Amino acid sequence: MSKFNEVTYEVMISEQEIGETLDTLAAEINSEYAGVDNLLLVGLLKGSVVVMTDLARRLSGDVHFDFMTASSYHGGTESTGDVKIVMDLANSIRGRHVLLVEDIIDTGRTLSKVRELLLSRGPASLKICTFLDKPSRRVVEVPVDFVGREIEDEFVVGYGLDYAESFRQLPYIAKVNPA
Numbered sequence: 001m002s003k004f005n006e007v008t009y010e011v012m013i014s015e016q017e018i019g020e021t022l023d024t025l026a027a028e029i030n031s032e033y034a035g036v037d038n039l040l041l042v043g044l045l046k047g048s049v050v051v052m053t054d055l056a057r058r059l060s061g062d063v064h065f066d067f068m069t070a071s072s073y074h075g076g077t078e079s080t081g082d083v084k085i086v087m088d089l090a091n092s093i094r095g096r097h098v099l100l101v102e103d104i105i106d107t108g109r110t111l112s113k114v115r116e117l118l119l120s121r122g123p124a125s126l127k128i129c130t131f132l133d134k135p136s137r138r139v140v141e142v143p144v145d146f147v148g149r150e151i152e153d154e155f156v157v158g159y160g161l162d163y164a165e166s167f168r169q170l171p172y173i174a175k176v177n178p179a
């Protein structure tokens with residue numbers, strides 16, 4: 001058990017397990033997109049930036065990057081249900097094969113909103129990859145194509161995931177017990 005800013009946390013998924021999970025995810029994605037040129041990886045900032053860069057370096061084709069910021073947690077541990085697009089993509093996705101990369105799916109509200117928005121822009125295909133999934137927390141159903149690990153209903157941090165903006169830099173996933 002470790003402590004930071006009065007918040008205690010303990011390791012749930014080690015750095016080594018993260019690497020193994022990424023290897024499996026990348027193998028599935030490489031197989032799905034064999035023959036596709038310039039797959040567009042869309043990362044949802046800020047949480048997905050860590051997994052997206054680690055995943056991209058395991059992909060065999062040439063991939064392009066774009067980013068979007070959609071926020072609903074506003075620093076807390078519960079989704080407000082109010083998903084805001086804070087920053088949009090830099091480029092058009094019309095006719096592109098798009099893989100949306102998430103760090104975690106919890107209620108599904110963020111992805112559901114972003115998925116609808118991206119589909120309305122006419123991509124050639126749109127699939128979803130998430131490193132973590134908490135299926136027991138789902139409020140809105142959303143189709144997920146590639147899942148790294150399913151976890152129980154615990155608030156987790158590290159590997160891009162934050163609690164009040166802290167902990168994103170941890171190289172492992174930890175569960176927190178907020179003060």
Ligand SMILES: O=P(O)(O)OC[C@H]1O[C@H](OP(=O)(O)OP(=O)(O)O)[C@H](O)[C@@H]1O
Pocket residue numbers: 044045046047048070071072073074075079102103104105106107108109110111161162
């Ligand atoms: O399935 P949901 O209940 O919508 O939760 C999942 C979303 O919540 C987190 O983002 P957050 O809004 O906290 O922004 P962040 O990526 O900057 O941490 C996470 O990165 C997902 O995007």
Ligand code: HPA
Pocket residue numbers: 073104105106154155156157161162163
């Ligand atoms: O467990 C979580 N941790 C951090 N951010 C999150 N956003 C949704 N669920 C989580």
